[in-house]
Amino acid sequence: MPRQVLESEIQNLKNQILRLGDMVRQAMLDAIEALKHRATNRARQIIAADQAINALRFDIEKAALVVIATQQPLAHDLRFLASVLDIAGELERMGDYAKGIAKINILMGDKPLLKPLIDLPRMANITADMLQAALQAFVNDDAETAAAIPRRDDEVDGLYNQIYRELITFMIQDPKTIDQANYLLWAAHNVERMADRVTNICERTIFTASGEIVELDTDENGNAR
Amino acid sequence: MTQQPVALNRTDKPAAVASATKMVIRGVSVYYKTFRAIKNVDLPVYENRITAFIGPSGCGKSTLLRTLNRMNDLIPGARVEGKVLLDGEDIYAAGQDVVDIRRRVGMVFQRPNPFPMSVYDNVAFGLRLLGIRQKSILDEVVERSLRAAALWEHVCDNLNQSGMALSGGQQQRLCIARAIAVEPEVILMDEPTSALDPIATLTIEDLLQTLKENFTIVIVTHNMQQAARISDYTAFLSMDDDRAGYLVEFGPTVELFTNPKEKLTEDYITGRFG
Protein backbone atom coordinates (compact mmCIF):
# COMPACT_ATOMS: atom_id res chain seq x y z
CA MET A 1 0.00 0.00 0.00
CA PRO A 2 1.42 3.40 -0.94
CA ARG A 3 1.47 6.44 1.34
CA GLN A 4 3.60 4.92 4.05
CA VAL A 5 4.51 8.29 5.51
CA LEU A 6 0.88 9.29 5.85
CA GLU A 7 -0.07 5.90 7.26
CA SER A 8 2.64 5.98 9.88
CA GLU A 9 1.78 9.56 10.85
CA ILE A 10 -1.84 8.54 11.29
CA GLN A 11 -0.83 5.60 13.47
CA ASN A 12 1.39 7.88 15.47
CA LEU A 13 -1.47 10.34 16.05
CA LYS A 14 -3.75 7.51 17.14
CA ASN A 15 -1.19 6.42 19.71
CA GLN A 16 -0.82 9.98 20.97
CA ILE A 17 -4.58 10.42 21.31
CA LEU A 18 -4.79 7.19 23.29
CA ARG A 19 -1.97 8.39 25.51
CA LEU A 20 -3.62 11.75 26.10
CA GLY A 21 -6.87 9.95 26.87
CA ASP A 22 -5.12 7.77 29.45
CA MET A 23 -3.61 10.82 31.11
CA VAL A 24 -6.98 12.54 31.33
CA ARG A 25 -8.74 9.42 32.54
CA GLN A 26 -6.13 8.89 35.23
CA ALA A 27 -6.28 12.53 36.29
CA MET A 28 -10.02 12.29 36.81
CA LEU A 29 -9.90 9.00 38.72
CA ASP A 30 -7.02 10.31 40.85
CA ALA A 31 -8.85 13.57 41.54
CA ILE A 32 -11.91 11.69 42.76
CA GLU A 33 -9.77 9.29 44.80
CA ALA A 34 -7.93 12.24 46.36
CA LEU A 35 -11.24 13.91 47.12
CA LYS A 36 -12.55 10.73 48.69
CA HIS A 37 -9.59 10.69 51.05
CA ARG A 38 -9.31 14.47 51.30
CA ALA A 39 -5.70 14.09 50.16
CA THR A 40 -4.84 17.69 49.26
CA ASN A 41 -1.19 16.99 48.49
CA ARG A 42 -2.29 14.51 45.87
CA ALA A 43 -4.68 17.18 44.57
CA ARG A 44 -1.77 19.60 44.14
CA GLN A 45 0.12 17.01 42.11
CA ILE A 46 -2.89 16.52 39.85
CA ILE A 47 -3.13 20.27 39.25
CA ALA A 48 0.55 20.41 38.36
CA ALA A 49 0.26 17.40 36.08
CA ASP A 50 -2.38 19.18 33.97
CA GLN A 51 0.46 21.03 32.24
CA ALA A 52 1.63 17.78 30.73
CA ILE A 53 -1.87 17.21 29.34
CA ASN A 54 -1.91 20.69 27.80
CA ALA A 55 1.54 20.16 26.33
CA LEU A 56 0.60 16.84 24.75
CA ARG A 57 -2.55 18.38 23.31
CA PHE A 58 -0.48 21.03 21.56
CA ASP A 59 2.04 18.46 20.38
CA ILE A 60 -0.79 16.47 18.80
CA GLU A 61 -2.22 19.59 17.20
CA LYS A 62 1.12 20.53 15.77
CA ALA A 63 1.75 17.05 14.43
CA ALA A 64 -1.71 16.92 12.82
CA LEU A 65 -1.16 20.32 11.19
CA VAL A 66 2.18 19.22 9.80
CA VAL A 67 0.51 16.16 8.26
CA ILE A 68 -2.19 18.36 6.73
CA ALA A 69 0.41 20.76 5.38
CA THR A 70 2.76 18.16 3.94
CA GLN A 71 0.68 15.12 2.99
CA GLN A 72 -2.36 16.68 1.28
CA PRO A 73 -4.79 14.37 3.06
CA LEU A 74 -8.28 14.02 1.62
CA ALA A 75 -11.56 12.29 2.33
CA HIS A 76 -11.30 9.86 5.27
CA ASP A 77 -7.74 10.93 6.07
CA LEU A 78 -8.76 14.56 6.17
CA ARG A 79 -11.78 13.87 8.34
CA PHE A 80 -9.57 11.83 10.68
CA LEU A 81 -7.12 14.72 11.03
CA ALA A 82 -9.89 17.25 11.62
CA SER A 83 -11.25 14.92 14.30
CA VAL A 84 -7.82 14.54 15.89
CA LEU A 85 -7.64 18.33 16.26
CA ASP A 86 -11.09 18.37 17.77
CA ILE A 87 -10.66 15.39 20.09
CA ALA A 88 -7.32 16.63 21.38
CA GLY A 89 -9.16 19.81 22.39
CA GLU A 90 -11.98 17.89 24.03
CA LEU A 91 -9.47 15.84 26.02
CA GLU A 92 -7.60 18.89 27.15
CA ARG A 93 -10.82 20.42 28.44
CA MET A 94 -11.68 17.15 30.16
CA GLY A 95 -8.29 17.46 31.84
CA ASP A 96 -9.34 20.91 33.02
CA TYR A 97 -12.42 19.40 34.65
CA ALA A 98 -10.24 16.85 36.46
CA LYS A 99 -8.01 19.70 37.57
CA GLY A 100 -11.17 21.50 38.71
CA ILE A 101 -12.05 18.59 40.98
CA ALA A 102 -8.56 18.73 42.50
CA LYS A 103 -8.98 22.48 43.07
CA ILE A 104 -12.28 21.88 44.82
CA ASN A 105 -10.50 19.44 47.08
CA ILE A 106 -8.05 22.17 48.07
CA LEU A 107 -10.79 24.80 48.46
CA MET A 108 -12.58 22.53 50.91
CA GLY A 109 -9.63 23.07 53.26
CA ASP A 110 -9.62 20.96 56.36
CA LYS A 111 -13.36 20.42 56.48
CA PRO A 112 -14.29 16.73 56.44
CA LEU A 113 -16.55 15.30 53.77
CA LEU A 114 -20.24 15.73 54.34
CA LYS A 115 -20.73 12.04 53.66
CA PRO A 116 -18.61 9.18 52.35
CA LEU A 117 -18.32 9.40 48.58
CA ILE A 118 -20.04 6.49 46.86
CA ASP A 119 -22.04 7.69 43.88
CA LEU A 120 -19.40 10.17 42.73
CA PRO A 121 -16.67 7.51 42.30
CA ARG A 122 -19.26 5.44 40.49
CA MET A 123 -19.95 8.30 38.12
CA ALA A 124 -16.24 8.73 37.59
CA ASN A 125 -15.71 5.05 36.87
CA ILE A 126 -18.45 4.93 34.27
CA THR A 127 -17.13 8.10 32.64
CA ALA A 128 -13.62 6.67 32.61
CA ASP A 129 -14.89 3.49 30.93
CA MET A 130 -16.86 5.53 28.41
CA LEU A 131 -13.81 7.61 27.59
CA GLN A 132 -11.63 4.57 27.09
CA ALA A 133 -14.23 2.88 24.89
CA ALA A 134 -14.79 6.09 22.91
CA LEU A 135 -11.11 6.53 22.09
CA GLN A 136 -10.77 2.86 21.23
CA ALA A 137 -13.71 3.23 18.83
CA PHE A 138 -12.08 6.31 17.34
CA VAL A 139 -8.76 4.63 16.60
CA ASN A 140 -10.62 1.57 15.27
CA ASP A 141 -12.82 3.77 13.08
CA ASP A 142 -15.78 1.99 14.62
CA ALA A 143 -18.88 4.15 14.20
CA GLU A 144 -21.24 1.48 15.50
CA THR A 145 -19.54 1.23 18.88
CA ALA A 146 -19.22 5.00 19.02
CA ALA A 147 -22.95 5.38 18.49
CA ALA A 148 -23.71 3.06 21.44
CA ILE A 149 -21.37 4.62 24.02
CA PRO A 150 -23.36 7.79 24.79
CA ARG A 151 -26.25 5.67 26.07
CA ARG A 152 -24.16 5.10 29.17
CA ASP A 153 -24.28 8.83 29.69
CA ASP A 154 -27.81 8.26 31.03
CA GLU A 155 -26.30 6.32 33.93
CA VAL A 156 -23.97 9.20 34.64
CA ASP A 157 -26.83 11.68 34.47
CA GLY A 158 -28.91 9.44 36.75
CA LEU A 159 -26.17 9.33 39.36
CA TYR A 160 -25.67 13.08 39.06
CA ASN A 161 -29.36 13.71 39.75
CA GLN A 162 -29.22 11.36 42.70
CA ILE A 163 -26.21 13.17 44.14
CA TYR A 164 -27.91 16.48 43.50
CA ARG A 165 -31.09 15.51 45.35
CA GLU A 166 -29.17 14.05 48.23
CA LEU A 167 -27.04 17.15 48.67
CA ILE A 168 -30.06 19.44 48.41
CA THR A 169 -31.63 17.46 51.25
CA PHE A 170 -28.52 18.04 53.35
CA MET A 171 -28.62 21.76 52.66
CA ILE A 172 -32.29 22.08 53.51
CA GLN A 173 -31.92 20.15 56.73
CA ASP A 174 -28.84 22.05 57.84
CA PRO A 175 -27.91 25.27 56.05
CA LYS A 176 -24.46 25.14 57.67
CA THR A 177 -23.67 22.33 55.21
CA ILE A 178 -24.32 24.53 52.17
CA ASP A 179 -20.63 25.22 51.46
CA GLN A 180 -19.64 21.60 51.85
CA ALA A 181 -22.55 20.36 49.79
CA ASN A 182 -21.82 22.91 47.09
CA TYR A 183 -18.25 21.73 46.71
CA LEU A 184 -19.38 18.18 46.17
CA LEU A 185 -22.01 19.32 43.71
CA TRP A 186 -19.35 21.13 41.68
CA ALA A 187 -17.22 18.04 41.66
CA ALA A 188 -20.14 15.93 40.45
CA HIS A 189 -20.94 18.55 37.85
CA ASN A 190 -17.38 18.37 36.52
CA VAL A 191 -17.65 14.62 36.05
CA GLU A 192 -21.00 15.04 34.35
CA ARG A 193 -19.48 17.53 31.90
CA MET A 194 -16.67 15.11 31.17
CA ALA A 195 -19.15 12.41 30.21
CA ASP A 196 -20.83 14.89 27.85
CA ARG A 197 -17.53 15.47 26.12
CA VAL A 198 -17.14 11.75 25.61
CA THR A 199 -20.31 12.01 23.54
CA ASN A 200 -18.64 14.71 21.41
CA ILE A 201 -15.75 12.33 20.80
CA CYS A 202 -18.19 9.65 19.68
CA GLU A 203 -19.79 12.10 17.26
CA ARG A 204 -16.35 12.82 15.81
CA THR A 205 -15.75 9.10 15.36
CA ILE A 206 -18.96 8.71 13.40
CA PHE A 207 -18.03 11.74 11.30
CA THR A 208 -14.59 10.32 10.62
CA ALA A 209 -15.90 6.92 9.65
CA SER A 210 -18.90 8.00 7.62
CA GLY A 211 -18.68 11.71 6.84
CA GLU A 212 -22.02 12.14 8.61
CA ILE A 213 -22.43 14.74 11.29
CA VAL A 214 -24.80 13.43 13.95
CA GLU A 215 -25.89 14.72 17.33
CA LEU A 216 -25.85 11.71 19.58
CA ASP A 217 -27.21 13.19 22.73
CA THR A 218 -30.00 15.51 23.66
CA ASP A 219 -30.99 17.04 26.94
CA GLU A 220 -34.39 16.72 28.59
CA ASN A 221 -35.80 19.34 26.22
CA GLY A 222 -34.62 17.48 23.16
CA ASN A 223 -31.96 20.06 22.37
CA ALA A 224 -28.57 18.96 21.26
CA ARG A 225 -26.07 19.48 24.03
CA MET B 1 -20.15 33.38 -41.35
CA THR B 2 -22.59 36.12 -40.47
CA GLN B 3 -22.38 35.83 -36.72
CA GLN B 4 -20.43 38.63 -35.09
CA PRO B 5 -18.83 38.13 -31.73
CA VAL B 6 -20.20 40.34 -29.01
CA ALA B 7 -16.70 40.90 -27.70
CA LEU B 8 -17.00 39.69 -24.13
CA ASN B 9 -19.74 42.13 -23.41
CA ARG B 10 -21.93 39.89 -21.37
CA THR B 11 -23.04 42.15 -18.59
CA ASP B 12 -26.58 41.55 -19.78
CA LYS B 13 -26.10 37.91 -18.88
CA PRO B 14 -24.98 37.67 -15.26
CA ALA B 15 -23.30 34.54 -14.00
CA ALA B 16 -26.00 32.11 -13.03
CA VAL B 17 -26.45 31.71 -9.31
CA ALA B 18 -28.00 28.29 -9.43
CA SER B 19 -26.27 27.09 -12.53
CA ALA B 20 -28.07 25.74 -15.54
CA THR B 21 -26.89 22.68 -17.39
CA LYS B 22 -24.81 23.91 -20.32
CA MET B 23 -23.79 20.57 -21.76
CA VAL B 24 -24.77 16.97 -21.20
CA ILE B 25 -22.72 13.91 -22.05
CA ARG B 26 -25.23 11.12 -22.52
CA GLY B 27 -24.29 7.47 -22.96
CA VAL B 28 -21.05 8.37 -24.67
CA SER B 29 -18.56 5.73 -25.79
CA VAL B 30 -15.48 6.49 -27.86
CA TYR B 31 -13.64 4.00 -30.03
CA TYR B 32 -10.23 4.26 -31.62
CA LYS B 33 -10.74 1.77 -34.43
CA THR B 34 -11.77 -1.34 -32.46
CA PHE B 35 -10.43 -0.22 -29.09
CA ARG B 36 -13.06 1.23 -26.80
CA ALA B 37 -11.35 4.07 -24.89
CA ILE B 38 -14.45 5.38 -23.12
CA LYS B 39 -17.60 3.53 -22.27
CA ASN B 40 -21.04 4.77 -21.56
CA VAL B 41 -20.35 8.03 -19.77
CA ASP B 42 -23.16 10.23 -18.49
CA LEU B 43 -22.22 13.63 -17.19
CA PRO B 44 -23.62 17.15 -16.91
CA VAL B 45 -21.56 20.30 -17.42
CA TYR B 46 -22.96 23.22 -15.51
CA GLU B 47 -22.96 26.76 -16.84
CA ASN B 48 -20.47 29.24 -15.39
CA ARG B 49 -18.89 26.52 -13.35
CA ILE B 50 -15.57 24.72 -13.58
CA THR B 51 -15.84 20.99 -14.09
CA ALA B 52 -12.69 18.93 -13.64
CA PHE B 53 -11.95 15.49 -15.06
CA ILE B 54 -9.53 13.51 -12.95
CA GLY B 55 -8.32 9.94 -13.11
CA PRO B 56 -5.26 7.81 -13.80
CA SER B 57 -3.26 8.34 -16.95
CA GLY B 58 -4.80 6.69 -19.98
CA CYS B 59 -8.31 6.44 -18.52
CA GLY B 60 -9.69 8.63 -21.27
CA LYS B 61 -9.90 12.12 -19.80
CA SER B 62 -8.59 13.80 -22.92
CA THR B 63 -10.71 11.59 -25.13
CA LEU B 64 -13.83 12.51 -23.17
CA LEU B 65 -12.93 16.19 -23.23
CA ARG B 66 -12.55 16.10 -27.01
CA THR B 67 -16.06 14.73 -27.40
CA LEU B 68 -17.35 18.06 -26.12
CA ASN B 69 -16.38 19.93 -29.28
CA ARG B 70 -15.98 17.07 -31.74
CA MET B 71 -12.20 17.29 -31.75
CA ASN B 72 -12.22 13.50 -32.07
CA ASP B 73 -13.52 13.97 -35.62
CA LEU B 74 -9.99 15.00 -36.51
CA ILE B 75 -8.51 11.68 -35.35
CA PRO B 76 -8.59 8.97 -38.02
CA GLY B 77 -10.39 5.86 -36.82
CA ALA B 78 -12.04 7.62 -33.88
CA ARG B 79 -15.76 7.06 -33.48
CA VAL B 80 -18.18 8.49 -30.94
CA GLU B 81 -21.39 6.84 -29.81
CA GLY B 82 -24.04 8.54 -27.72
CA LYS B 83 -25.06 12.15 -27.48
CA VAL B 84 -23.42 15.36 -26.40
CA LEU B 85 -25.93 18.12 -25.86
CA LEU B 86 -25.01 21.80 -26.03
CA ASP B 87 -27.89 23.90 -24.79
CA GLY B 88 -30.05 20.84 -25.31
CA GLU B 89 -28.98 20.14 -28.90
CA ASP B 90 -26.95 17.11 -29.89
CA ILE B 91 -23.72 18.35 -31.44
CA TYR B 92 -23.30 14.98 -33.17
CA ALA B 93 -26.69 15.18 -34.88
CA ALA B 94 -26.74 15.32 -38.65
CA GLY B 95 -26.49 18.82 -40.08
CA GLN B 96 -24.54 20.35 -37.20
CA ASP B 97 -21.93 22.91 -38.23
CA VAL B 98 -18.69 21.61 -36.71
CA VAL B 99 -16.90 24.91 -37.19
CA ASP B 100 -19.61 26.72 -35.28
CA ILE B 101 -19.56 24.10 -32.52
CA ARG B 102 -15.83 24.58 -32.11
CA ARG B 103 -16.31 28.33 -31.94
CA ARG B 104 -18.91 27.90 -29.23
CA VAL B 105 -16.80 25.30 -27.43
CA GLY B 106 -13.18 26.42 -27.56
CA MET B 107 -10.08 24.62 -26.48
CA VAL B 108 -6.79 25.36 -24.72
CA PHE B 109 -4.09 22.72 -24.90
CA GLN B 110 -1.51 21.28 -22.56
CA ARG B 111 1.54 22.94 -24.04
CA PRO B 112 1.16 26.62 -24.78
CA ASN B 113 1.03 26.72 -28.56
CA PRO B 114 1.06 30.32 -29.71
CA PHE B 115 1.28 30.70 -33.46
CA PRO B 116 4.56 32.06 -34.80
CA MET B 117 3.16 35.54 -35.19
CA SER B 118 2.67 38.67 -33.12
CA VAL B 119 0.68 38.76 -29.88
CA TYR B 120 -1.94 40.84 -31.66
CA ASP B 121 -2.25 38.46 -34.59
CA ASN B 122 -2.45 35.46 -32.27
CA VAL B 123 -5.48 36.89 -30.52
CA ALA B 124 -7.06 38.24 -33.70
CA PHE B 125 -6.50 34.94 -35.50
CA GLY B 126 -9.85 33.35 -34.78
CA LEU B 127 -11.76 36.54 -35.51
CA ARG B 128 -10.12 36.89 -38.89
CA LEU B 129 -11.03 33.28 -39.62
CA LEU B 130 -14.58 34.29 -38.86
CA GLY B 131 -14.24 37.00 -41.50
CA ILE B 132 -13.89 40.00 -39.25
CA ARG B 133 -11.57 42.56 -40.79
CA GLN B 134 -12.64 45.87 -39.26
CA LYS B 135 -9.63 47.21 -37.36
CA SER B 136 -11.63 48.89 -34.62
CA ILE B 137 -13.45 45.67 -33.77
CA LEU B 138 -10.24 43.67 -33.84
CA ASP B 139 -8.46 46.21 -31.64
CA GLU B 140 -11.24 46.18 -29.14
CA VAL B 141 -11.57 42.42 -28.98
CA VAL B 142 -7.79 41.92 -28.76
CA GLU B 143 -7.59 44.29 -25.82
CA ARG B 144 -10.58 42.82 -24.02
CA SER B 145 -9.37 39.28 -24.53
CA LEU B 146 -5.87 40.08 -23.32
CA ARG B 147 -7.31 41.86 -20.30
CA ALA B 148 -9.60 38.91 -19.57
CA ALA B 149 -6.58 36.62 -19.76
CA ALA B 150 -4.67 38.87 -17.33
CA LEU B 151 -2.02 39.52 -19.95
CA TRP B 152 -2.80 43.03 -21.15
CA GLU B 153 -0.57 44.82 -18.65
CA HIS B 154 2.39 42.73 -19.76
CA VAL B 155 2.04 43.13 -23.50
CA CYS B 156 0.12 46.35 -24.18
CA ASP B 157 3.35 48.27 -24.82
CA ASN B 158 4.34 45.96 -27.61
CA LEU B 159 1.55 44.02 -29.22
CA ASN B 160 3.79 43.36 -32.20
CA GLN B 161 6.26 41.24 -30.31
CA SER B 162 6.16 37.59 -31.17
CA GLY B 163 3.90 35.38 -29.09
CA MET B 164 6.76 32.94 -28.93
CA ALA B 165 8.87 35.49 -27.04
CA LEU B 166 6.63 35.40 -23.97
CA SER B 167 7.32 33.27 -20.90
CA GLY B 168 5.60 29.88 -20.63
CA GLY B 169 2.87 31.13 -18.33
CA GLN B 170 2.30 34.22 -20.50
CA GLN B 171 2.15 32.05 -23.61
CA GLN B 172 -0.57 29.97 -22.03
CA ARG B 173 -2.48 33.10 -21.12
CA LEU B 174 -2.05 34.23 -24.71
CA CYS B 175 -3.61 30.95 -25.82
CA ILE B 176 -6.47 31.57 -23.41
CA ALA B 177 -6.89 35.09 -24.84
CA ARG B 178 -6.91 33.58 -28.34
CA ALA B 179 -9.54 31.06 -27.27
CA ILE B 180 -11.85 33.62 -25.69
CA ALA B 181 -11.49 36.18 -28.48
CA VAL B 182 -14.04 34.31 -30.57
CA GLU B 183 -16.54 34.45 -27.72
CA PRO B 184 -16.95 30.77 -26.94
CA GLU B 185 -19.54 29.67 -24.41
CA VAL B 186 -17.52 26.75 -23.13
CA ILE B 187 -13.74 26.49 -22.83
CA LEU B 188 -12.10 23.07 -22.73
CA MET B 189 -8.66 22.87 -21.17
CA ASP B 190 -6.48 19.78 -21.33
CA GLU B 191 -3.93 19.95 -18.53
CA PRO B 192 -3.34 23.65 -19.23
CA THR B 193 -0.75 24.08 -16.49
CA SER B 194 1.19 20.86 -16.71
CA ALA B 195 4.01 22.55 -18.59
CA LEU B 196 4.11 25.56 -16.28
CA ASP B 197 6.02 26.39 -13.12
CA PRO B 198 4.08 26.65 -9.82
CA ILE B 199 3.71 30.44 -9.89
CA ALA B 200 2.50 30.51 -13.48
CA THR B 201 0.17 27.65 -12.56
CA LEU B 202 -1.39 29.62 -9.72
CA THR B 203 -1.79 32.64 -12.00
CA ILE B 204 -3.74 30.52 -14.48
CA GLU B 205 -5.80 29.03 -11.66
CA ASP B 206 -6.73 32.52 -10.45
CA LEU B 207 -7.57 33.48 -13.98
CA LEU B 208 -9.98 30.56 -14.30
CA GLN B 209 -11.91 31.82 -11.30
CA THR B 210 -12.61 35.12 -13.07
CA LEU B 211 -13.18 33.51 -16.46
CA LYS B 212 -15.93 31.28 -15.15
CA GLU B 213 -18.08 34.34 -14.59
CA ASN B 214 -18.39 34.56 -18.36
CA PHE B 215 -17.63 31.06 -19.55
CA THR B 216 -18.28 27.47 -18.70
CA ILE B 217 -15.01 25.67 -18.16
CA VAL B 218 -14.12 21.99 -18.39
CA ILE B 219 -10.59 21.11 -17.39
CA VAL B 220 -8.61 17.90 -17.49
CA THR B 221 -5.94 17.76 -14.84
CA HIS B 222 -3.66 15.01 -13.64
CA ASN B 223 -3.19 17.12 -10.52
CA MET B 224 -5.92 16.27 -8.04
CA GLN B 225 -4.98 19.09 -5.74
CA GLN B 226 -5.53 21.45 -8.63
CA ALA B 227 -8.97 19.98 -9.27
CA ALA B 228 -9.73 20.40 -5.57
CA ARG B 229 -8.47 24.00 -5.58
CA ILE B 230 -10.24 25.32 -8.62
CA SER B 231 -13.23 23.25 -9.71
CA ASP B 232 -16.86 23.34 -8.68
CA TYR B 233 -17.62 19.84 -9.93
CA THR B 234 -15.35 16.87 -10.37
CA ALA B 235 -15.72 13.75 -12.46
CA PHE B 236 -13.50 10.84 -11.50
CA LEU B 237 -12.80 8.39 -14.32
CA SER B 238 -11.10 5.07 -14.06
CA MET B 239 -10.20 2.18 -16.32
CA ASP B 240 -11.91 -1.18 -16.41
CA ASP B 241 -10.21 -4.52 -16.96
CA ASP B 242 -10.74 -4.09 -20.71
CA ARG B 243 -8.87 -0.74 -20.40
CA ALA B 244 -12.02 1.16 -21.28
CA GLY B 245 -12.40 4.35 -19.29
CA TYR B 246 -15.65 4.87 -17.38
CA LEU B 247 -17.10 7.35 -14.94
CA VAL B 248 -16.73 6.24 -11.34
CA GLU B 249 -18.19 9.25 -9.62
CA PHE B 250 -19.35 12.77 -10.38
CA GLY B 251 -20.33 15.39 -7.85
CA PRO B 252 -19.61 18.74 -6.26
CA THR B 253 -15.86 18.98 -5.79
CA VAL B 254 -16.17 19.69 -2.09
CA GLU B 255 -18.09 16.47 -1.55
CA LEU B 256 -15.97 14.35 -3.82
CA PHE B 257 -12.82 15.37 -1.99
CA THR B 258 -14.13 15.25 1.56
CA ASN B 259 -16.62 12.41 1.45
CA PRO B 260 -16.61 10.47 -1.79
CA LYS B 261 -19.35 7.92 -2.25
CA GLU B 262 -17.28 5.31 -4.05
CA LYS B 263 -14.47 3.38 -2.43
CA LEU B 264 -12.52 3.59 -5.68
CA THR B 265 -12.68 7.39 -5.56
CA GLU B 266 -11.52 7.39 -1.95
CA ASP B 267 -8.62 5.09 -2.81
CA TYR B 268 -7.62 7.26 -5.75
CA ILE B 269 -7.80 10.67 -4.11
CA THR B 270 -6.11 9.51 -0.94
CA GLY B 271 -3.31 7.99 -3.00
CA ARG B 272 -4.04 4.36 -2.17
CA PHE B 273 -4.92 3.31 -5.68
CA GLY B 274 -4.27 -0.25 -6.77
Ligand SMILES: Nc1ncnc2c1ncn2[C@@H]1O[C@H](COP(=O)(O)OP(=O)(O)O)[C@@H](O)[C@H]1O
Ligand atom coordinates in the same frame (compact mmCIF):
# COMPACT_ATOMS: atom_id res chain seq x y z
N1 LIG C 1 -5.38 9.04 -31.27
C1 LIG C 1 -5.47 7.88 -30.63
N2 LIG C 1 -5.44 6.71 -31.29
C2 LIG C 1 -5.54 5.53 -30.64
N3 LIG C 1 -5.67 5.41 -29.31
C3 LIG C 1 -5.70 6.54 -28.60
C4 LIG C 1 -5.60 7.83 -29.20
N4 LIG C 1 -5.67 8.77 -28.23
C5 LIG C 1 -5.78 8.09 -27.06
N5 LIG C 1 -5.81 6.77 -27.26
C6 LIG C 1 -5.96 5.73 -26.25
O1 LIG C 1 -7.16 5.95 -25.54
C7 LIG C 1 -6.98 5.77 -24.14
C8 LIG C 1 -7.33 7.05 -23.42
O2 LIG C 1 -6.38 8.05 -23.74
P1 LIG C 1 -6.51 9.55 -23.22
O3 LIG C 1 -7.87 10.04 -23.52
O4 LIG C 1 -5.37 10.32 -23.78
O5 LIG C 1 -6.34 9.33 -21.65
P2 LIG C 1 -5.95 10.38 -20.51
O6 LIG C 1 -6.14 11.75 -21.06
O7 LIG C 1 -6.85 10.07 -19.38
O8 LIG C 1 -4.52 10.11 -20.14
C9 LIG C 1 -5.54 5.33 -23.96
O9 LIG C 1 -5.52 3.93 -23.90
C10 LIG C 1 -4.86 5.83 -25.21
O10 LIG C 1 -3.79 5.01 -25.55
Ligand SMILES: [Mg+2]
Ligand atom coordinates in the same frame (compact mmCIF):
# COMPACT_ATOMS: atom_id res chain seq x y z
MG1 LIG D 1 -4.78 13.32 -21.40
